[in-house]
Amino acid sequence: MVRKILDCHDSRSESRNDQSKRIVSGIRPTGKSHLGNYFGALQNWVELQKQNDCFFFIADWHALTTDYQNSSELSKNIEELVLDLLSCGLNPKKSTFFIQSHIKEHSELFLLLSMITPVGWLERNPTYKDQIQELSAKDITNLGFLGYPVLQAADILIYQGEAVPVGRDQLPYLEVCREIARRANHLYGNIFKEPQPILTQSPLIQGTDGRKMSKSYNNAIYLSDSEEDFKKKIITFITDPKRQRRTDPGDPKDCPAFQNFHKRFMNQEEQAEIYKGCTTASIGCVDCKTKLYHNIHPWIFPIREERKRLSKDRKSLYTVLEEGAQKARKIASKTMEIVRAAFHL
Numbered sequence: 001m002v003r004k005i006l007d008c009h010d011s012r013s014e015s016r017n018d019q020s021k022r023i024v025s026g027i028r029p030t031g032k033s034h035l036g037n038y039f040g041a042l043q044n045w046v047e048l049q050k051q052n053d054c055f056f057f058i059a060d061w062h063a064l065t066t067d068y069q070n071s072s073e074l075s076k077n078i079e080e081l082v083l084d085l086l087s088c089g090l091n092p093k094k095s096t097f098f099i100q101s102h103i104k105e106h107s108e109l110f111l112l113l114s115m116i117t118p119v120g121w122l123e124r125n126p127t128y129k130d131q132i133q134e135l136s137a138k139d140i141t142n143l144g145f146l147g148y149p150v151l152q153a154a155d156i157l158i159y160q161g162e163a164v165p166v167g168r169d170q171l172p173y174l175e176v177c178r179e180i181a182r183r184a185n186h187l188y189g190n191i192f193k194e195p196q197p198i199l200t201q202s203p204l205i206q207g208t209d210g211r212k213m214s215k216s217y218n219n220a221i222y223l224s225d226s227e228e229d230f231k232k233k234i235i236t237f238i239t240d241p242k243r244q245r246r247t248d249p250g251d252p253k254d255c256p257a258f259q260n261f262h263k264r265f266m267n268q269e270e271q272a273e274i275y276k277g278c279t280t281a282s283i284g285c286v287d288c289k290t291k292l293y294h295n296i297h298p299w300i301f302p303i304r305e306e307r308k309r310l311s312k313d314r315k316s317l318y319t320v321l322e323e324g325a326q327k328a329r330k331i332a333s334k335t336m337e338i339v340r341a342a343f344h345l
């Protein structure tokens with residue numbers, strides 16, 4: 001089965017060029033991925049691996065920084081995320097794909113970097129302050145959460161990452177990493193590369209009710225949804241509120257379904273046709289979203305089928321991850337040899 005996973009992805013191989021960079025990125029395992037996660041992160045990873053030397057990991061230790069009180073779902077969430085990533089096209093033969101906690105060197109480097117990181121850098125981080133407010137229902141006054149950017153720096157620097165895909169809101173975290181690398185290089189000689197940001201677009205995808213797509217709002221469309229659920233969610237997706245009756249004209253600009261999905265899954269000609277039909281009320285919303293569903297189907301169907309195939313043999317997922325961990329560990333161990341020597345340990 002493992003070979004099958006690798007072979008399957010082999011057929012999608014593309015060659016790397018001189019622009020290839022060492023890219024490091026992690027994702028927190030929070031359960032099954034929805035379309036917001038796909039367009040926000042998963043799709044980026046699949047694209048980046050085509051031309052770069054990518055180190056992608058499931059950030060299970062990071063998940064504990066805010067959810068340490070409820071870790072019972074962690075292993076299940078990791079499996080779901082691995083299934084989503086592989087079925088969306090992450091290729092474990094082209095990318096080094098592993099679980100963060102399987103590489104203990106991350107924690108050793110985190111410890112050493114925490115010795116040289118002033119607490120003020122972490123407390124001043126605007127993202128830290130925002131998150132304390134956003135997650136006020138949780139007790140995150142723990143050292144692990146404050147030190148989150150140091151662990152992130154260790155995750156990146158341990159692989160001598162040259163670039164990190166980030167949304168604009170995550171730039172402060174990467175800046176802390178760059179500051180830590182500079183300080184380490186200043187104190188101990190040039191031991192780390194200073195990673196550059198690759199600014200990625202993280203479009204805000206709305207859920208079926210028009211709010212941000214989120215598990216907690218119960219409005220998400222999951223990659224793993226059954227055909228029936230998927231269709232139902234698309235058909236019931238909120239539309240322009242002006243269209244109370246079939247005969248009321250609407251405007252696609254005010255329609256969350258159109259803005260989130262028609263634009264992605266319909267060509268210009270189809271969009272123009274919908275625009276005309278919607279503004280003149282010559283097409284109803286159900287017909288319009290049924291057409292949308294038929295356009296999304298060729299994209300989601302292979303992902304869902306691949307997910308089903310992979311989920312039949314979950315043990316093989318861990319073999320794939322172990323193969324990735326072995327590759328990652330080799331690089332991480334080399335970095336730690338250099339770091340220990342530089343710290344005179």
Ligand code: SF4
Nearest residue numbers: 240250255278285288
């Ligand atoms: S007809 Fe289509 S674009 Fe217009 S409001 Fe309904 S779903 Fe949206």
